[in-house]
Amino acid sequence: MSKRNKGWFALFTLPLLLVFATVVIVPFLIGIYYSFVTWDGIPANPKEFVGFDNYAELFKDDRFMTSAWHTIEFTVFALILVNVLGLVFSLLVTMKLRVSNAARTMFFMPNLIGGLILGYIWQFIFTDVFKFLGDKTGMDAIFFNWLIHPQTALFAMVIVFTWQMAGYTMIIYIAGIQGIPDELNEAARVDGANLWQRLTRIVFPLLMPSFTICLFLTLSGAFKIFDVNLSLTKGGPSNSTELFAMNIYNEIFGYGHYGLGQAKAIVFFVLVAAVTLTQVIITKKREVQY
Amino acid sequence: MNRTSRTSLGTLLVLVALAFLSPIYLMLVNSFKDRAELYRNALALPESFSFQYYAKAMDKMNFMTAFGNSLFITIVSVAIVVVLASMTSWMLVRTDNRLSRIIFLVFVSTMLIPFQTLMMPLMQVMDWIGGALHIPMLNTRGGLIYMNVGFHASMAVFLYHGFIKSVPIALEEAATLDGCSKFGVFWRIVFPMLKTITITVAILDVIAMWNDYLLPSLTLSDKALRTIPLSTFYFFGEFTIQWNLAMAGLTLTIIPVVIFYMFAQKYIIKGIAAGAVK
Numbered sequence: 299m300s301k302r303n304k305g306w307f308a309l310f311t312l313p314l315l316l317v318f319a320t321v322v323i324v325p326f327l328i329g330i331y332y333s334f335v336t337w338d339g340i341p342a343n344p345k346e347f348v349g350f351d352n353y354a355e356l357f358k359d360d361r362f363m364t365s366a367w368h369t370i371e372f373t374v375f376a377l378i379l380v381n382v383l384g385l386v387f388s389l390l391v392t393m394k395l396r397v398s399n400a401a402r403t404m405f406f407m408p409n410l411i412g413g414l415i416l417g418y419i420w421q422f423i424f425t426d427v428f429k430f431l432g433d434k435t436g437m438d439a440i441f442f443n444w445l446i447h448p449q450t451a452l453f454a455m456v457i458v459f460t461w462q463m464a465g466y467t468m469i470i471y472i473a474g475i476q477g478i479p480d481e482l483n484e485a486a487r488v489d490g491a492n493l494w495q496r497l498t499r500i501v502f503p504l505l506m507p508s509f510t511i512c513l514f515l516t517l518s519g520a521f522k523i524f525d526v527n528l529s530l531t532k533g534g535p536s537n538s539t540e541l542f543a544m545n546i547y548n549e550i551f552g553y554g555h556y557g558l559g560q561a562k563a564i565v566f567f568v569l570v571a572a573v574t575l576t577q578v579i580i581t582k583k584r585e586v587q588y
Numbered sequence: 589m590n591r592t593s594r595t596s597l598g599t600l601l602v603l604v605a606l607a608f609l610s611p612i613y614l615m616l617v618n619s620f621k622d623r624a625e626l627y628r629n630a631l632a633l634p635e636s637f638s639f640q641y642y643a644k645a646m647d648k649m650n651f652m653t654a655f656g657n658s659l660f661i662t663i664v665s666v667a668i669v670v671v672l673a674s675m676t677s678w679m680l681v682r683t684d685n686r687l688s689r690i691i692f693l694v695f696v697s698t699m700l701i702p703f704q705t706l707m708m709p710l711m712q713v714m715d716w717i718g719g720a721l722h723i724p725m726l727n728t729r730g731g732l733i734y735m736n737v738g739f740h741a742s743m744a745v746f747l748y749h750g751f752i753k754s755v756p757i758a759l760e761e762a763a764t765l766d767g768c769s770k771f772g773v774f775w776r777i778v779f780p781m782l783k784t785i786t787i788t789v790a791i792l793d794v795i796a797m798w799n800d801y802l803l804p805s806l807t808l809s810d811k812a813l814r815t816i817p818l819s820t821f822y823f824f825g826e827f828t829i830q831w832n833l834a835m836a837g838l839t840l841t842i843i844p845v846v847i848f849y850m851f852a853q854k855y856i857i858k859g860i861a862a863g864a865v866k
Binding site for chain 1: 594597598601602604605606608609611612614615618626627629630631672673675676678679680683691694695698700701702703704705706707708709710712713715717734735737738739741742745770771774795798799800801802817820821824831834835838841842845846848849853856857860861864
């Protein structure tokens with residue numbers, strides 16, 4: 299590169315690199331350092347180097363391990379529900395009905411509303427509307443306050459997350475379905491394949507790239523969920539729905555265990571990266587060409 | 589499929605879509621009811637439409653201030669992301685050397701880092717910048733905008749980079765021969781050709797920044813600086829039990845989103861699909 303081109307290169311890239319370095323790279327690196335110290339967050343107090351003690355401690359932390367387990371449980375249910383619903387919606391909407399566009403618009407709508415606000419809307423539904431429905435219909439085995447029992451509260455979060463994400467995955471599946479040539483479906487129909495056979499033998503295999511993307515987005519989204527958690531259950535009842543991100547937040551800013559909390563945050567990063575990359579590698583392998 | 593089955597399928601689809609949006613209905617109808625009416629029947633339409641809870645919620649949430657803050661922070665952050673990320677990506681694509689590839693790789697690989705991994709050290713860095721360099725980063729709109737740009741940089745670079753690779757270089761070379769500077773080439777020739785991906789980046793970032801709660805909650809402590817998610821959070825801390833007031837407040841926060849959706853629907857849906865496929 300000539301000197302002049304080097305100057306242009308710097309002028310174009312340095313501003314963003316500076317912002318990016320101070321906001322992402324430097325905090326990431328000093329975050330690793332923080333995970334090896336104990337510190338209460340008060341600048342005047344010393345940071346004491348403790349080696350891997352924080353990492354050893356977090357695996358003995360029952361609340362953290364429970365929260366990890368609940369996050370996995372939540373993610374599995376959310377992953378299934380979001381993608382099944384998104385796929386069904388996309389199949390319905392691509393049938394070229396007159397109302398298809400309106401339906402698509404409506405299914406996608408919740409995705410634009412932030413998780414915090416969605417959580418509050420549903421908090422009202424799961425507490426008061428559900429109780430009202432239970433009293434009125436007598437089906438109080440289904441309709442009771444879902445947020446006061448650990449298991450149903452976790453499932454309530456799955457429902458809210460699904461409500462938010464199903465429309466998003468729908469959009470991606472629609473793009474995938476529209477990319478499948480009509481002749482393929484037509485040819486199969488002429489050969490006598492029924493709807494189910496056309497779906498499982500033609501549509502789904504050709505949708506593998508969309509599955510890769512949607513699974514990636516739901517997996518990382520579910521794993522990192524925070525806003526819905528905060529507004530819907532606040533981690534309750536008695537910490538039973540405190541998921542990963544919230545546990546880290548509470549450890550650092552709630553209890554002031556900056557070192558231990560940061561060690562959890564690093565473990566969290568490693569897990570998110572490992573899980574999502576594994577998923578992408580697995581589903582990529584199953585993508586087919588026609 | 590024959591005509592009747594298409595009609596009934598269409599009707600079914602509309603019913604499913606309406607049922608899907610029933611939470612919005614519940615939020616709307618209960619924002620008009622008084623306490624007694626709400627507990628008598630949470631599902632029914634309101635007996636009268638009084639906007640008293642809206643007025644009260646608007647006042648308690650400091651809604652107009654919060655709206656102004658959200659709007660300012662989102663628009664300025666997105667504009668800066670678009671300008672800086674498009675320039676950076678173009679340089680990275682057109683300068684084919686090891687440095688470019690390393691920079692791009694760093695951008696992409698950091699996309700997997702969750703916010704929670706960065707939040708605490710980030711606050712320390714910003715605090716340090718405020719103390720040592722006397723640039724106030726915490727509790728200022730400018731500081732939040734700066735951090736927004738940093739967090740959305742990698743995604744934007746990733747999308748622009750992929751798009752620019754498919755833009756033919758011939759026009760740029762012709763303009764360079766005509767004596768156009770790099771700056772001129774980029775802004776006059778290249779940037780207009782990036783319109784589709786710019787819309788995608790802008791839409792994805794608007795949605796993410798407008799709805800973001802955690803980062804603003806860590807950086808902004810001044811009441812006057814609160815964004816919509818922040819003021820909603822504090823509003824709820826005070827008025828959880830008064831559901832009618834709460835529902836009016838939530839409806840207020842959703843109105844701007846619905847208006848945005850109505851005007852930009854085509855771009856939003858296209859943008860989401862394009863952003864995800866990359």
